[in-house]
Amino acid sequence: MRTLIDLAIERIHLAGMGDLEWKEALAAVARALHTDRAILFTPELAPDAGGLSAVHDRSAMGPTPHFEPHESDEVCSTLLAAGGERTTPSTLFVVLRAREACGFSIEDRRAFDLIARHAAVAVRLWFRARAAKHGAEALASSLNAAALIVDPECRVVWMNHRANAWTQSGRLVLTKGRVTGVGGTRLEFPSAIRETLERRSASNVTVDGDLTIEIAPTPMPRVDPTGSGKAALILLRDRTGCRQAAAFLAERYRLTSAEIELALALWNGLLIAEYARRRNVSMSTVRTQLKALLAKTGSRRQSDVVGLVARMLPVLGNPSLAALTLMAESDHEAQDTSDRRATSNG
Numbered sequence: 001m002r003t004l005i006d007l008a009i010e011r012i013h014l015a016g017m018g019d020l021e022w023k024e025a026l027a028a029v030a031r032a033l034h035t036d037r038a039i040l041f042t043p044e045l046a047p048d049a050g051g052l053s054a055v056h057d058r059s060a061m062g063p064t065p066h067f068e069p070h071e072s073d074e075v076c077s078t079l080l081a082a083g084g085e086r087t088t089p090s091t092l093f094v095v096l097r098a099r100e101a102c103g104f105s106i107e108d109r110r111a112f113d114l115i116a117r118h119a120a121v122a123v124r125l126w127f128r129a130r131a132a133k134h135g136a137e138a139l140a141s142s143l144n145a146a147a148l149i150v151d152p153e154c155r156v157v158w159m160n161h162r163a164n165a166w167t168q169s170g171r172l173v174l175t176k177g178r179v180t181g182v183g184g185t186r187l188e189f190p191s192a193i194r195e196t197l198e199r200r201s202a203s204n205v206t207v208d209g210d211l212t213i214e215i216a217p218t219p220m221p222r223v224d225p226t227g228s229g230k231a232a233l234i235l236l237r238d239r240t241g242c243r244q245a246a247a248f249l250a251e252r253y254r255l256t257s258a259e260i261e262l263a264l265a266l267w268n269g270l271l272i273a274e275y276a277r278r279r280n281v282s283m284s285t286v287r288t289q290l291k292a293l294l295a296k297t298g299s300r301r302q303s304d305v306v307g308l309v310a311r312m313l314p315v316l317g318n319p320s321l322a323a324l325t326l327m328a329e330s331d332h333e334a335q336d337t338s339d340r341r342a343t344s345n346g
Contacts, residue, residue, distance in 0.1 A: 003032075004028070004031055004032035005032045005111055005114065005115065007028055007031075007032065008025070008028040008029045008031070008032040008033075008115055009114070009115060009118045010028075011024060011025040011028040011029075012025050012028075012029070012115065012118050012119050012122045013118065013121075013122050015122060015126065016121065016122025016123060016124075016125040016126045017122075017125060017126075018126065021054075022040060022052065022054030023054050023055070023056055025054075026038040026039070026040060026054055026055065026056035027056045029056070029095065029115055030056050030058070030095065032111065032115070033076075033095055033097075033108060033111060033112060033115075034097065034102075034108075035076075035095040035096060035097040036057070036058050036096055036097055036098055037055065037056065037057045037058070037094075037095065037096040038055070038056045038094070038095045038096075039054070039055045039056075039092070039093070039094040039095075039096075040052060040053075040054045040055075040091065040092070040093050040094075040119070040123075041053045041054065041055075041091070041092055042089045042090065042091050042092075043090065043092055044089060044090060045089045051089065052091060052123065052126065052127075074096065074097045074098070074103045074104050075094065075095075075096050076094070076095045076096075076104055076108070076109060076112045077092065077093065077094040077095075078092075078093050078112075078113075078116045079091070079092055079093075080092075080093050080116065080119055080120040080123055088123060088124045088127045088128075089127070091120075091123050093116050093119055095112060128219055128220075145162065145235045145236060145237040146159075146160065146162040146163035146165075146166045146172065146235070146236040146237075147159065147160045147162070147163055147233065147234065147235055147236075148160075148163050148172075148179065148233070148234045149218060149220075149231050149232070149233055149234075150178075150179055150193060150231065150232050150234060151220070151230070151231055151232075152193065152194065152197055152230050152231075152232075153178065153190075154178040154179045154180070154189055154190050154193060155177050155178050156174065156177055156178070156179060157220070157231065163236070166182075166236070170183065171183045172236070179234065182211060182213070182236060184211065185211055185213065187213055189234075192213075192215055193215060193232045193234075196215045196216065196217060196232055197217055197230045197232055199217075211236055211237065212235075212236075212237045213234070213235070213236055214234070214235040214237075215232050215233070215234050215235075216232065216233050216235075217230070217231070217232060217233075218231050218232060218233040219231065249263060253296045253297050254296060255293065255296060255297075256292075258289055259289055259292060259293045259296070261279075262275065262286070262289050262290060262293055263293055263297075263305050263308075263309055264309065266302050266305050266306055266309075267305070267306050267309040272286050272287070272290060272302075290302070293305060
């Protein structure tokens, strides 16, 4: 038969995974320790800034924790620090009991210490999940993208509203909770996700059909049953913004597709030597393209081109430079093919 302590620990871990409200977990703690109040909050981080704030109080003192014990209260408290992890803010865990009821015994304090050790782990998981989800949501929102977080087996552990809408419309295909495809694309998601997680650094960017698909490693936003701790963020965006950016450069400055690609590569931090290697062209060819790019845009140096692209992109919805570069490559290859055909026909 499970004890109230076991139940409280289970509820604490459920709250850490996001499957239970912290208030309900603290209610279980209060029952297990026979206390009047149980409080868990981050003193240096307000709730609206992403902090944790939860209280269980039999007298229903309100939703905001106030650590104001009465003179007649017995207090047990500790500052949770799960392994000294820097990403987890200091979190105060407090339980209070009226002294006239009964003071905390040695066994009570041992039970509190046991629950506190589990609470430290649960709070760390909660903040890690919050950081991963908040970061993914903010990024996806700024890019107007459908976003998902998946485990190494492509099981979805989180998705934003746009991704959910894509799922309901049938554009994003899920089979038994796993991502299996996106309408109109040919990308093999399982292999692409495995490749990305093996590298653990650079993102995997693909332009397929009318979509830009970006896959990058991200923290697992909940307890991972596989124990690997790995997860991948998938961003799905229409290519409209990419085409607008390329079209703007071409129309405003009469740039060729090769010059557009070079401008975007410079903005993305590539040195011209690295760019030449990736494109498999000679340095003399790149220098010729750079000279034409500077002349057409009225720039004196490479940094002027970087500033020009930086000022342009936010107006166009801040499309991904990696995706733009890939699109420029595909357009450049298509132009090369067209030129070769014209030459052979001539």
